Amino acid sequence: MTPFQFALLNTDPQSAARRGRIRTSRGDIETPIFMPVGTQATVKGMLPEGLKDIGAQIILANTYHLFLRPGHERVRRFGGLHRFMNWDRPILTDSGGFQVFSLGELRRITEEGVVFQSHLDGSRHLLSPELSVAVQQALGADIIMAFDECIPYPATREYVLHSTERSTRWALRCKQALGEEAQQALFGIVQGGMHADLRRLSSDQLQEIGFDGYAVGGLSVGEEAEVMYEAMDFTLPLLPQDRPRYVMGVGTPENLIEGIYRGVDMFDCVMPTRNARNGVLFTSFGKISIKQARYQDDDQPIDPACGCYVCRNYSRGYLRHLYQSGEILASVLNTHHNLHYYLDLMAQVRQAIEEGSFSQFRRQFHRQRQAQTKSTEE
């Protein structure tokens, strides 16, 4: 089995942007990378072959959902998540923390872990750092995440400090639970809210424990984009150069470009897949809503500059018809296009960093969108 490795290949001369490569036993991951979300052991509307066609190198699956249904022990009996869902490239699983903390009234936090009620049947469970690791081991992902609290925004400084230190203790318990003979890479998650000193505290404590990679948690939780970028500004430089850096749950194409500019290597978000199912499509000139009547007679592809399967074969008018008719193929084609957009954007970014032209690329990217915003406002 190839051990987990990260190689830094290029750094942008004018920004913190990095070009890297993560080596896993299931293949390499070229960074910066976006990971499509496959919550319930399927990226909604995509066949594994379709994901490969658009260049997906790694996908994410959710521990919380798979723990409840079909159950991690069942997935283990099926030979693990890769075999269960017919995906032989790398998988990252989250810790389940984000979902149980999102349950609101249905959960209670103790030092031991989080007691929560299933959103499916109301059954009670205790999710602890040890159980999170056990579930992620049963699922068999290539990269697993430490169990932490994703701190809501806004929160008092006192709460952020208290929660961040508890997340550190939980991260240590995760590492101990995984053991010395770990077959999986374990990432720690830096918390600390929007406070620079608490982000430093979290980062220092986690690095003392030592992880294969470092995530930045607690972003994209309702704060303004500028607050997120500021938090990235003071958090990313705290992280070691020789480990992959992952910003969880982010975000829009603009967020990705800005994250990469600040040194982020990995992203995941439901945005391209969920938007697709709602008829919102990403293009080189911004977002469009395919349900609008203006597209009903439009024979152009979604994005004339896009070379994806959908843009090569289908018109906006047809996609609008499928959406209006509630057809499965609407979700299938829209998802294919949106994920292609995100993955192709990452491929363009990687090339720009290699060529030392990322800053130019970033300026051009924002310019195109401002032109679009203006022309829409007119």
Add this chain to the structure above:
Amino acid sequence: MTPFQFALLNTDPQSAARRGRIRTSRGDIETPIFMPVGTQATVKGMLPEGLKDIGAQIILANTYHLFLRPGHERVRRFGGLHRFMNWDRPILTDSGGFQVFSLGELRRITEEGVVFQSHLDGSRHLLSPELSVAVQQALGADIIMAFDECIPYPATREYVLHSTERSTRWALRCKQALGEEAQQALFGIVQGGMHADLRRLSSDQLQEIGFDGYAVGGLSVGEEAEVMYEAMDFTLPLLPQDRPRYVMGVGTPENLIEGIYRGVDMFDCVMPTRNARNGVLFTSFGKISIKQARYQDDDQPIDPACGCYVCRNYSRGYLRHLYQSGEILASVLNTHHNLHYYLDLMAQVRQAIEEGSFSQFRRQFHRQRQAQTKSTEE
């Protein structure tokens, strides 16, 4: 443009089963054939490439639905249905008659046609033989159907006679509307209910007008299978040998085998696609319902004897999980398997007829299902 042609290649020595070939400008159709239903310009859950992978040679689309949404003139402006939906093999459109007659209270029949209210927005329309042909011309299908009434079952003999004669007059108007320079093949539809003499009357009248193919309508409308087979028994021999014969809206795999035994060449039905979305899967040993708990730990494919993409790559346990989780991929994979089952069954039938072993094939087919029924009852 290749004119529409039908060649009878083989006939079974022990039954009325036939092996034929329909030639169209968009390719050949080997009969007996099953046509997947693509009501709203998409076979629900299938990409065109997936349909080709499983050997779909022709699909069906519904005039009623496309007339209302997105509108036939719009489809024409997009270059016709083939281009609109990215399907370059033959398409057959129905006349819209079946759907408007199904509207019950929302429609009124006159000699001119049927006044009906849209199920989408309540708008009023008159669908006449002439409009049905105009719509089907705009859609640009390779085979179009005469506008007729699909007579409900049961019905009085008086009603059946009255309706059947009106359908003949409508069929004549369809042929006249299509004109001499027709680019599309037009099929007449034999009605006459469950009365042998009225089926003969309908068949004689239609053949006097002359059509490129003949359909048998008014079956699979709630009657027992034996009544359907009896109607096939006295109707199929009335049809000319040198034209394709199509039984509309039929049916189960058993119905197809029995129809072929009686000389049918073409079938369509929503059964494989609709059942798939409800988790009901066809196998060589009968139907299974993938939602049952008995499959949750089952690592076998749907049908160990099946070679389709789904059976090569996914377990019953995974498919059960997808279904229970309400995932799009459940519909996508189940539909792929069920349509493969239907199309593969037709491929096996064609080979059996070529080899002169269809009667054997039919006995074996029914034996396997009886064994399954018994073992399920135990």
